[in-house]
Amino acid sequence: MIAPFWHRLLFRRGEKRHSPMPRIDTLGVPAQTPLYAIGDIHGQIDQLRQAIAWIVGRAAAQTEQNLKPKVVFLGDYVDRGEDSRAVLNCLIGLEAEFPSIQWIFLAGNHEAAMLGFLDNPLEHIAWLGFGGAETLLNYGVRPPVGVGGRAIQKTRDQLLQALPDTHLRFLQQLRHSHQCGDYLFVHAGLRPGVPLERQAPEDMLWIRDEFMNTPHWYGKCVVHGHTIETAPALHPWRIGIDSGAYCGGPLSCLVLTGNHREVIGFS
Structure with a gap:
């Protein structure tokens, strides 16, 4: 089949076509690295403690199987809620208290x-x-x-x-991003059309509409918080887990094991 004129014109100009969107069930993390990602906390210390206790309980069994569990926090630990200070105290002590788990803290x-x-x-x-x-x-x-x-x-x-x-x-x-397997973790999102290595930290912290309204495959599925959604958004190109913990919603935790994913809420 002869390609349409506009397609041939783009090809001659050397512009890259977008990679096809993968199926979400083909995405995964390494088998030896079960991963937990926690959305925006905003001073909700009780929900955070619930989430950590649940994760630590599961991670204990996983480390006995020589697995290396990892927990990624997506930022927004402070503000809006009632106990930002206790949240920071809790997060700061995790590495010393539970050294068998890798703790990753991103900036919001x-x-x-x-x-x-x-x-x-x-x-x-x-x-x-x-x-x-x-x-x-x-x-x-x-x-x-x-x-x-x-x-x-x-x-x-x-x-x-x-x-x-x-x-x-x-x-x-605090870091701006973390990659594991087929997933990239940031606070807010990425700018469509910009290669991963050229994404600006400012966008990773603040972007909203341009990212949320533009389905785009970045070479990784983007796991993010920042924008409150009534239910966790599980798409091939993005997974959003800000469920509004500070305004009555649960604190959401995404669990990735191999090619499986689920979201647990703590309220």
Whole structure:
């Protein structure tokens, strides 16, 4: 069959065609690496503790079988909820308490906004309006009254004083992505049409509509949070597991074992 003119024109210009979308049941992680991915926590310490207890229980049996379980957190640990401080304390202690499990911590846009406020509060004052005020209170710092520069700077200084060094280091060392098998883990998503090696950290933290509304095969299935969905979205090209834990939904955990996947909710 002769290709249509537009197809031949693209081929001559050297533009690549998109890879075909795979079936989701063909995607997997290495057999020796059962993987758990946890969506946006937002200060929900009780749900987080439930999820960790369940994972640790399963992982104990898996390590006895010489498997190497891995847990990937997709970011947004702080803000909006009531106990961001306890969430960070819990996450920071996991590696020492359960060394047989590999713990991977990714950055979310809320951690990025909090660090931005600590670095330059006047340029990142917006953080206070989408969850930062709750985090300030959780660390014993009253949100500023008004938006005057002196009040904002004072609030930043008080937060720096109240924030344990371990918390600050944890936030500063968060990663933007992680790959395992046929899956790529990020907080928010990727920009369609951009190769993986050229994806911008800013998009991995903040992108929403361009990613969510454009089915696209990136060479990996993208596992993400950031955008609340009423039920976990299981597609060949993306799996979304932000189920709105801070506003009454469950905390979702994606479980990947070989070519099998399931989502467990903790409420």
